[in-house]
Amino acid sequence: MSAALETSLLQLYPALEAVAAPLRGATLAQAQVMTVPAGTVLFDERQPCQGFPFVLSGAVRVVKAAANGRELPLYRVLPGETCIITSSCLLGRADYNARGVAEGETTLVFLPRGQFDTLLASAPFRDFIFGLFAERIAELMQLVEEVAFRKLDQRLAGLLLGKGRVVHATHQQLADELGSVREMVSRLLKGFAEQGLVALGREQVEILDPTGLRRIAAV
Numbered sequence: 001m002s003a004a005l006e007t008s009l010l011q012l013y014p015a016l017e018a019v020a021a022p023l024r025g026a027t028l029a030q031a032q033v034m035t036v037p038a039g040t041v042l043f044d045e046r047q048p049c050q051g052f053p054f055v056l057s058g059a060v061r062v063v064k065a066a067a068n069g070r071e072l073p074l075y076r077v078l079p080g081e082t083c084i085i086t087s088s089c090l091l092g093r094a095d096y097n098a099r100g101v102a103e104g105e106t107t108l109v110f111l112p113r114g115q116f117d118t119l120l121a122s123a124p125f126r127d128f129i130f131g132l133f134a135e136r137i138a139e140l141m142q143l144v145e146e147v148a149f150r151k152l153d154q155r156l157a158g159l160l161l162g163k164g165r166v167v168h169a170t171h172q173q174l175a176d177e178l179g180s181v182r183e184m185v186s187r188l189l190k191g192f193a194e195q196g197l198v199a200l201g202r203e204q205v206e207i208l209d210p211t212g213l214r215r216i217a218a219v
Contacts, residue, residue, distance in 0.1 A: 001033055001109070008056055009109055012080040015128030019119065027119055032110045042100040042108075049089035049096055052116040055079045058106025063176075064098050072179035074098060075139055084136035087129055090116055152180055153188050157217040160198070160207060167205040174205075 001009075006028065010017040016024060036042070042053070042060060053060070060077040062085060077083045077100075085098050090113060111119070119125045155178055160167055167174075175185040189205065192198045197213055199206040207213065 001028060001031060005033060005056070005109070009054060012056065013054055013128070015124045016119075018124035019122045023118070023122060027111070027115045028109075030112055030115045032112075033107070034110060035105060035107045036102050038102055038104045038106075040102040040106070042102060043086070043096050044099045045096055047096050049086055049094075049113070051110050051112040052086055052090060053077075053083065054109040054111065055081065056107040056109060059103040060100045060106065061103050062098050062100050070179070070181060071099075071176055073177055075136060076103070082129065082132050084133055084140075087133065152178065152184060153191075154217050156185060156188050157192075157213040160205060161210060161213050161217060165207050167207070168203065169205070170203050 009028075016028075019027075043049070045065065055077055056079055058079075060083065062074045062077065062083060063071040064074055065071050075084075083100065085096065085100075088094070089096055120129070156174065159174065159177060163169070171186045171189065172182045174189075175182045178185065189198065189200060192213070193200050195209075195212065197207070197209045197216075199208055
């Protein structure tokens, strides 16, 4: 790993900088740097977990796939964040139960399992891992609540409101974020347009009546 990459890694993951220098140096010497193109499947269900990724640039989209091809987005891993499913698989010696896909060109520092275990002996790194565990679990609980208790039109209205006045996304991309199918999202968007709430264009949705969307989202 070059000095510039190591500097970027420590800036994004300050918990590593808090690790004793000899331990950190010996551990990172075993790490691998990889850059993958958009759409690369970084891990998949029932695959063994070989190590721990630190994201330097790009993002990793973690989804739960169904047999019919539908996907339920769980969360995204951005630079400076960690993947809770990878952490749990390493800690529990279990295979993956979700899929991780690169969003855009993504650069990772991959730490083999043995070095991950070694770093866990350091309190700053251990506290960092378990702190993010708590954050991710809270996010996943919110997702479960939305899927279980909120109607799709409410969730779609809330999603649109969180993306600005003009949403640059295809109907399929919106469906993927909601864990739904394109046909249902297209039908709802058409209904929103007929009510004057949005204007539909090519790969974009313009919000015309945010107050009306908020009423739907809050029902």
